[in-house]
């Protein structure tokens with residue numbers, strides 16, 4: 458049985474309803490595959506973070522990690538919910554600026570920001586550039602000097618925490634492409650370097666230990682490790698960090714066995730850890746910043762597909778193919794991620810069989826779900842995959858020249874298109890046919 462999240466329920470027609478909208482009607486109106494996002498649920502998650510911090514630790518900022526799902530409408534929503542915004546590329550920064558997101562609430566991350574991206578951020582006057590390594594530190598200082606300005610930075614530090622999650626989405630260990638390790642002295646060297654550079658103003662430290670984390674102890678350990686580093690830096694250099702960014706990573710429910718922790722508990726846990734450590738080291742309590750992504754939008758999104766071919770291999774397996782796949786959701790192929798699904802047009806029917814959901818790409822590995830219990834499935838049924846709001850649209854590709862799906866926000870029985878379905882014209886719009894290959898009318 459697929460878990461029904463937020464506003465999801467079965468309606469009198471026996472269809473799945475989300476945000477007051479009939480999922481089968483949405484599929485007919487906007488086509489499939491279709492990403493459907495429950496706007497009220499997204500806002501409720503934003504408010505859970507913002508309000509918990511307001512209660513427990515007002516000197517704080519909740520920053521939405523836009524890599525998870527970046528569109529103009531989503532940036533606007535984050536702004537309306539009084540959040541900051543984390544961007545990791547020129548493209549995400551451009552999206553935020555086009556959405557009118559206040560630049561001073563933008564944090565710019567990344568382990569290899571290019572010079573043009575850094576210049577774009579300097580010129581836009583983003584609030585903080587989170588410097589990841591010594592190369593970037595020097596490059597940024599030069600670029601800021603060329604622009605005759607000083608930029609506000611944080612240093613990304615690797616606290617050496619091994620969060621219990623998939624290897625590919627761990628980020629806080631020493632052996633990581635991200636950040637400056639505390640353990641080998643690189644982090645401290647970066648503090649000294651930053652303090653010595655004229656065009657950099659350092660405000661504090663950042664860490665991010667990984668994603669899809671259920672064990673809040675990992676955060677306690679990270680907060681302790683970071684506060685101990687704040688102390689070390691203050692003793693060694695006299696610099697006292699005023700800002701501590703503990704990243705994102707709170708896990709969500711995808712399938713049975715996932716045990717997400719309430720946002721309020723996450724907030725209480727890190728507030729306690731930072732407060733205790735500040736007392737122990739006799740340091741002022743820094744501003745706490747967190748950067749949730751998945752836990753803001755993940756459970757609020759579903760993907761609707763239309764069932765096409767059904768292939769039964771007697772005694773082996775039944776493949777049910779849908780009109781999307783790894784192009785709109787690469788997570789099963791990349792991380793063996795698991796999802797729950799149901800038939801949106803038969804939401805109350807009982808399950809009678811075990812099937813596997815295949816995508817339409819030319820890859821045997823293009824499987825969305827292995828071995829799921831479903832009712833009788835027929836071509837034309839609308840399959841709904843739950844909890845696809847995070848890292849689906851943002852990681853979608855054009856492999857096989859498939860079109861990236863449309864995205865709708867639903868609320869109060871209304872659906873607003875926030876991303877149009879890609880078009881074949883858009884897919885070839887950047888293709889160039891060299892003169893010597895032209896036979897056809899020169900339309901490229």
Ligand SMILES: Cc1ncc(COP(=O)(O)O)c(C=O)c1O
Nearest residue numbers: 522665668705706748749750751
């Ligand atoms: C620096 C940074 N901040 C925030 C996030 C958001 O993480 P999550 O979506 O798990 O909350 C990530 C991604 O893992 C990240 O790399």
Ligand SMILES: N[C@@H](CCCC[NH3+])C(=O)O
Nearest residue numbers: 626628668669788847848
């Ligand atoms: N894309 C990953 C998470 C990456 C985390 C980025 N720092 C996922 O879907 O789980």
